[in-house]
Amino acid sequence: MAEIHNLETLKNGGYKDAPLTSFKLTCSLPSFPLEIFEFGSTLTHLDLSGTGLSSLPANFSTALPNLKILFLSSCNFTTFPSVLSTHPNLSMVAFRSNRMTSIPEDSLPLNLRWLILTDNLLPSLPSSLGTSCPKLQKLMLSGNLLTSLPESMSSLANLSLLRLSANRFSSLPKWLLALPKLAFLSFAGNPCSAPKSSGAKTPFGLEHVPYSSLTIHSPPLGEGASGVISRADWARSPAYSEEVAVKVFRGRLTSDGTPADEMAACLAAGSHESLITVLGKIDELPAESDRGGAGGGGGGGAGETVGGIVMSLIPDDYKVLGRPPSFDTCTRDVFPDSTREVWKARGEAAVAEVVEMLIGLAGAGEHLHRRGIMHGDFYAHNVLVWKEGKHALLGDFGGATVYAGMDGRDEQEEGEEEEEEKEDKFDGSRLEKLEVLAFGWLVDDWIGLLGKETAEESAPQEKGMRKGLEELRDRCVVEDVQGRPTFEEIVEVLEGMMGWRAMMRIPEVPN
Known part of the structure; x- marks a missing residue:
């Protein structure tokens, strides 16, 4: 947790001799404390969340040129501050739980990678968003009043995570499901994602x-x-x-x-x-x-x-595989050295164990999409691994969307052609292939954990499985969304690597 600083100490010059890189206040602020500008040559992370601020000084960007991360959540901003548009280094900005109703055109920082606008009152986004932030990787928009996305977002070639839940979308644009790096998408709680059934009954078997x-x-x-x-x-x-x-x-x-x-x-x-x-x-x-x-x-x-x-109840000997992304990695999980040592210590058996666990996880992905559910957070930090390394569980449905029965469009007007209706029909398979990209990155994470030494020292069969994992990863992460395999195909490929051993797996429980 970041250190919380003291306003009175700041006002009295108590931090002048400290070359601070990070600064945080939580007390009520009637206006931006200009004394913070004294850290302009060193400050990279500024957190003034919960202070009630509603504006920033006109010289904010020039006074803090090295700032990379800015948190202004739980404040009183009603308009995104245009002064940030000229900031040269801002890569992460958070305005969660303000009362924001508008974002002026061309007000976003050029080098932005991570933008948090959750829980505001935004009815729309600037039409220039896609061209203003070409490096954008992570965009959090849940809990607003949005009904559409600007067409310019179709050019966001680096966008990997998008949260649209609890808005007012009656459909999703077709270009959204063709973005080359979009792997983590949630849009539950919108008219377009509402299941056709009332959902009042407890599902069968529960x-x-x-x-x-x-x-x-x-x-x-x-x-x-x-x-x-x-x-x-x-x-x-x-x-x-x-x-x-x-x-x-x-x-x-x-x-x-x-x-x-x-x-x-x-x-x-x-x-x-x-x-x-x-x-x-x-x-x-x-x-x-x-x-x-x-x-x-x-x-x-x-x-x-x-x-x-x-x-x-999950036994205590199941442990989380990875840790959530850092500020630097943005959309990719991180792994402590201790985790890498564990997998290195498993030796030759590790590759087969990873393949076996991936069969189960890919099967879980197939199972969910067959039921019209997108997990939305298919990450290593949501995977629990048994200490023996032969079984894994996918958890945390916080980003999941039930899309079963959804068509992604408004009701057809009377008299429209049946063929047009067929063409406009929402294709849920594209959602699955977005999730396959996330799975491909999970495979890549595990390949990294196995390490080069394990691959070089392994027996020929294990080396073959390692090569097979690399080839599968490459198929899953291609930028052409439709060119990716389905989860069913992934299971077949992985089972082929295991040979007869795949037949020993626990069968799926019928519903």
């Missing part, structure tokens, strides 16, 4: 779990932006109790979408050997005050309770 049958333990296993996960005992009968995990969804909006949409995707996902199994939906979940705070305290999940689910 139980209705009375809250009274659950004994929830503290402390929580984890707290996130969408809620709290706790260990619990589920009394399935007077004579039998099962240890499970319970997730209580809370809050209005996350960076990826709403907790309600995440819960809907979890319930719709069904069973697969490489997905965390959802056992049931909690009936009549009481208010937190009536639960005595059970299911977690404050934190990112604070807010109105949306609902709850019961899941299989």
